[in-house]
Amino acid sequence: MRKSVPVLSTLLLAAAAAALELAEAAASSTKEMADAQLIDDLVAANRILHDQGVVDGFGHVSARHDTNPAHFLLARSMAPGLVTADDIMEFDLDGDALDPRGRTLYVERFIHSEIYKAYPEINAIVHSHSPSIIPFGATNVPLRPIYHMSSFLGAGVPIFEIREAGGPATDMLIRNSELGAALALKLATSAVVLMRGHGNVVVGDSLKQVVFRAIYTEINARLEAALLRLGQGEVNFLNAEEAAKASATNNAVLGRAWELWRQRALGGG
Numbered sequence: 388m389r390k391s392v393p394v395l396s397t398l399l400l401a402a403a404a405a406a407l408e409l410a411e412a413a414a415s416s417t418k419e420m421a422d423a424q425l426i427d428d429l430v431a432a433n434r435i436l437h438d439q440g441v442v443d444g445f446g447h448v449s450a451r452h453d454t455n456p457a458h459f460l461l462a463r464s465m466a467p468g469l470v471t472a473d474d475i476m477e478f479d480l481d482g483d484a485l486d487p488r489g490r491t492l493y494v495e496r497f498i499h500s501e502i503y504k505a506y507p508e509i510n511a512i513v514h515s516h517s518p519s520i521i522p523f524g525a526t527n528v529p530l531r532p533i534y535h536m537s538s539f540l541g542a543g544v545p546i547f548e549i550r551e552a553g554g555p556a557t558d559m560l561i562r563n564s565e566l567g568a569a570l571a572l573k574l575a576t577s578a579v580v581l582m583r584g585h586g587n588v589v590v591g592d593s594l595k596q597v598v599f600r601a602i603y604t605e606i607n608a609r610l611e612a613a614l615l616r617l618g619q620g621e622v623n624f625l626n627a628e629e630a631a632k633a634s635a636t637n638n639a640v641l642g643r644a645w646e647l648w649r650q651r652a653l654g655g656g
């Protein structure tokens with residue numbers, strides 16, 4: 388027993404040092420070089436989402452920093468279809484830019500900062516006003532998976548009502564951390580949260596997954612609206628087991644669609 392004491396203290400000291408290191412990393416306001424591949428993928432994600440009609444002049448996509456989980460990457464305020472690597476900026480989880488250099492920031496960057504803060508497993512976020520999804524945020528008709536490509540919707544699609552968090556007279560935008568935190572809370576275990584009268588947020592564990600989900604959420608909404616008319620309200624959706632199994636299958640082949648979309652949006656290799 389006696390011998391184990393120094394070993395135990397050494398272990399405890401090592402654990403304390405590791406925890407301190409993590410806390411320091413989290414509190415760090417130092418800009419760290421993100422992986423060039425991650426920046427390249429984030430530029431591609433911006434262009435793909437524009438090419439596929441998910442974003443227009445508005446909307447944004449972010450990725451959690453690859454070496455500092457307390458930071459994330461997001462473009463300066465601009466149309467996603469025009470984003471280049473030079474436009475990518477680094478932010479902390481308060482939504483503050485590390486090196487603003489006078490650039491204009493997205494007003495709604497708090498969507499990203501608060502979701503990354505609340506959910507360590509989320510590594511990529513898309514916010515858009517993807518048009519076919521809007522009606523599902525403003526009615527009582529739930530957005531549900533109509534086919535296997537949108538099976539991730541099987542986890543449920545909550546609606547964020549900004550009046551509950553911001554009162555009856557907001558401009559509908561997530562302008563601060565408080566509104567961002569309320570939106571993040573609504574997301575819970577879902578892949579998508581609708582924002583009534585505004586748009587939606589899609590999350591994923593990678594840029595490839597979140598882009599896939601954002602595109603197929605828009606397609607599902609379009610199909611579901613058509614099917615509700617065709618079936619006069621009677622539609623046969625995927626059940627929970629089908630949705631879970633189809634999601635696992637899709638997650639294994641995300642790269643296939645990504646390569647096609649990337650090539651279309653950016654050309655070249």
Ligand SMILES: [Zn+2]
Nearest residue numbers: 495515585586
């Ligand atoms: Zn918006």
